[in-house]
Amino acid sequence: MPNINIDAAKANTYDVIVIGSGISGGWAAKEFTEKGFKTLVLERGRDVQHIKDYPTTNKYPFEFEHIGEPALSIKKENPIVSRCYAFKEDAMHFMVKDNEHPYVQEKPFDWIRGYQVGGKSLLWARQTQRWSDFDFEGPARDDFAVDWPIRYKDIASWYSYVEKFAGISGNKDGLAELPDGDFLPAFPLNAAEDYFKGVIKSRYSNRHVISARCAHLSKPNQIHLDQGRAKCQNRTLCQRGCPFGGYFSSNASTLPWAAKTGNLTLRPFSVVESVIYDDAKGKVTGVSVVDTNTKETTAYYARIVFVNAGALNTNLILLNSKSKRFPNGLGNDSGVLGKYVAFHNYSARISAEYDGLKQFATDGRNPAGGGYMPRFRNVFKQETNFKRGYAAGFYASRYMERDRSGIGGSLKDSLLHGKLSPWIVGSHMMGETIPKESNFVSLSTDKKDSWGVPLLNIAVAYDENDELMKKDYIEQLTEMFTEAGFKNITPNVSSQAPGLDIHEMGGARMGHDPKTSILNKWNQMHACNNVFVTDGACMTSTSTQNPSLTYMAFTARSVDYAVKSMNQGEI
DSSP, rough: OHHHHHHHHHHHHEEEEOOSSHHHHHHHHHHHHTTTOEEEEOOOOOOOOTTTTTTTOOOOGGGTTTOOOOOHHHHHHHHGGGSSOOOOOTGGGGGGOOOSSSOOOOOOOOOOOBBBBTEEEETTTOOOOOHHHHHHHHHHHHSOOOOOOOOOHHHHHHHEEEEHOOOOOOOOOOOTOOOOOSSSSOOOHHHHHHHHHHHHHHHHHSSOOOEBBBOOSSOOEEEEEEEOOOOOOOOOOOGGTTTOOOBIEEEEEEEHHHHHHTEEEOOEEEEEEEEEEEEEEEEEEEEEEEEEETEEEEEEEEEEEEEOOOOOHHHHHHHHHOOOOOOSSTOOOSTTTTTTEOEEEEEEEEEEEEEOOOOOOOOOOOOTOOOOOOOSSSSOOOOOOSOOOEEEEEEOOOOEOOOOOOOOOHHHHHHSSSSSOOOOEEEEEEOOOOOOSSEEEEEEEEEOOOSOOOEEEEEOOOOOOHHHHHHHHHHHHHHHHHHHTOOEEEEEEEOOOOTTOOEEEEEOOSOTTTTTBBBTTTSSBOOTTHHHOOOGGGGGGSSSSSSSHHHHHHHHHHHHHHHHHTTTTTT
């Protein structure tokens, strides 16, 4: 019998275990397998293979039963996820249904998830911006959270490394607050967006409108063709899964690349309940996995573990990984695990009309979404009654207006001969929130999921800083829209709960001091050196930029460090 157990352990032993197959997990898999390490990637959801498992990708609107909208019965069954912009007939199969994976809301929080191979990399908005030192130095300068243990110079070359492989479109804009990257050609602004860019440039010295940077192959390089990907077709049907691989996802890029090495084992339907810490050996030896379908528990072993389950699920796994050494969760000597969770605040918008430029209309679609305004408040100095600041999107379009009031022949004629509307312009806020101890996640003491894992309790809320920031956004965008001659300016402040922004971060933050943080400057646990976290859970603060590019860069950098440490016998 002991021999059988030994043989079973050998069969389930790898060099590396990666928990999660989303954006950061996919990168960990690529980096380790390329370097010759036998790597097990565990995914709690089903398998989704590139192209093969995109069932709606080429459907016409009339092929959907409700022209894209989920049935009312589905919306009623899923009051949380149905609030998400992507929860439509063409993509809702990639999103977690409310009753299948419950959680506890100590405070209202809309947790949007995608449990399948590739995770939310199939669904993300694909916006990619680098951080600058204004972001990494923020907590120390503005006295919140803890100091980041790295600066821009530590991560700049890794941004370049992942940008070249993923394929990021953008312009060299020369802005200190938003560093330039290694870009493919940008998607251009349309006439009204370019007009607004000119107005802002002429009226403000420290505000800028640029073409949004995004993870789309505007002009593929050889490395992208080698991945089997092709030029973005500007379909803007990305949430369905792209058969061309025109945008970056784990499914189209990193996971197939890892598979080609022969060093990848991908195991879907695998709920990781905990990471196994061996008190005698003083290190992590593997993970405990519950099969989604059979409910059987299996242990898998490895020399090193990367936890990339998505920010809140990573916190859940670490909190549930208890041992004699770590009774309050793996690596949690500081007691801050699960605390200082933050998010992005997207709860304010503004729209207007512009009667100029009537000689122009839009032709085709822009997968970048239009323009982007980098943060301009409190960048170089503190100038408001709130900390930090916000970025903003900007977009403009025209649509065909048709008179539907007639009947018979007159109605037919009116529908055939419409006229273009004025330019409809709009913006949405992307605000930084402040990590606070009172914003936390914890394990439920009495409720478990279908696999015996405690439910996650989420206690995260807006604060006065968020409200002041929203007020300023509306005021500043109203002023800028007025300067541009826009009319019918209409602010819209949403009452949505946190979470719907889908950029939750923190809980296992990086920092210098093991007494106030979980991870060091390499995303390595202070208290357990063979465990790394490079997804959103690692974030010390949120800044205003979309975070996925930073997760990619962190992951590639951490794998490089981990491999060198293993080769030197330090892990």
